[in-house]
Amino acid sequence: MELKLVEKVATPHGLMPGRAEMRVLVMTAVSAERDAILRGLNNDTRFDVRIAGVGPVAAAVSTTKVLATAQYDLVVSAGIGGGFTGKAGVGSLVVANQIVAADLGAENPAGFCSLDQLGFGSTYIQIDAGLVKQVYEALLLANLPVNTGAVLTVSTVTGTAASAQSRAARVPGATAEAMEGYGVALAALDCGIPVLEIRAISNLVGPRDRSAWRIKEALDVLEAASLVLSEVLR
Numbered sequence: 001m002e003l004k005l006v007e008k009v010a011t012p013h014g015l016m017p018g019r020a021e022m023r024v025l026v027m028t029a030v031s032a033e034r035d036a037i038l039r040g041l042n043n044d045t046r047f048d049v050r051i052a053g054v055g056p057v058a059a060a061v062s063t064t065k066v067l068a069t070a071q072y073d074l075v076v077s078a079g080i081g082g083g084f085t086g087k088a089g090v091g092s093l094v095v096a097n098q099i100v101a102a103d104l105g106a107e108n109p110a111g112f113c114s115l116d117q118l119g120f121g122s123t124y125i126q127i128d129a130g131l132v133k134q135v136y137e138a139l140l141l142a143n144l145p146v147n148t149g150a151v152l153t154v155s156t157v158t159g160t161a162a163s164a165q166s167r168a169a170r171v172p173g174a175t176a177e178a179m180e181g182y183g184v185a186l187a188a189l190d191c192g193i194p195v196l197e198i199r200a201i202s203n204l205v206g207p208r209d210r211s212a213w214r215i216k217e218a219l220d221v222l223e224a225a226s227l228v229l230s231e232v233l234r
């Protein structure tokens with residue numbers, strides 16, 4: 001998908017075909033993420049950066065509220081996240097090619113049953129491949145460390161090696177996890193707006209050690225990625 005808008009614009013000669021300005025809504029979980037993105041965007045007024053709150057439900061509700069007040073061409077879920085070992089290292093970026101609600105389902109003695117397996121709908125949201133490629137290649141060109149892959153949305157941060165392993169095994173291509181993407185994406189898709197998720201990796205997914213989270217490093221790379229977004233999303 002090429003996000004180039006061709007609309008009629010008012011000129012002294014009447015309505016003529018032209019390029020409308022692309023409006024992008026970026027949803028972050030917390031204010032530190034929003035501030036990093038705003039620094040990177042450098043007053044680009046085409047972007048609105050809002051705080052969604054932590055978790056998929058808060059994210060869906062907040063995004064739905066914002067989308068009821070204004071029109072956007074793209075919604076981006078962005079912030080820090082955990083990287084799966086061997087897929088995304090601390091200080092790198094992940095552009096989601098899929099957003100997966102990884103803990104939405106039912107446990108049973110034989111293991112986890114996803115919503116899909118239960119027959120209640122899909123936990124997989126496919127991101128437009130052209131859009132992913134456009135953003136991924138722009139980040140690469142800017143010499144930022146970046147991967148694409150599935151980004152899991154979880155309500156509970158993974159905190160043991162066993163959970164990390166089972167989540168990675170359950171979702172082919174699992175590259176990162178965070179807590180808001182699926183909620184933001186459902187709200188956007190419900191309005192027919194394309195969605196992206198970008199995560200800056202602050203920690204590895206696995207045994208919980210909050211002291212090992214490199215939040216400043218992740219926020220710095222998120223800021224750098226935001227500058228690239230403002231250049232590529234035109």
Ligand SMILES: O=C(O)c1cccc(C(=O)CC[C@H]2O[C@@H](n3cnc4c(=O)[nH]cnc43)[C@H](O)[C@@H]2O)c1
Pocket residue numbers: 029030032033053054055079080081082083154156157158177178179180202203204205215
């Ligand atoms: O304490 C701070 O200064 C600070 C600054 C920015 C962000 C935070 C957060 O704690 C953000 C919570 C947010 O982070 C995502 N996240 C990060 N790592 C993981 C993970 O391993 N698994 C799941 N989610 C992760 C998540 O989206 C949270 O909403 C603190």
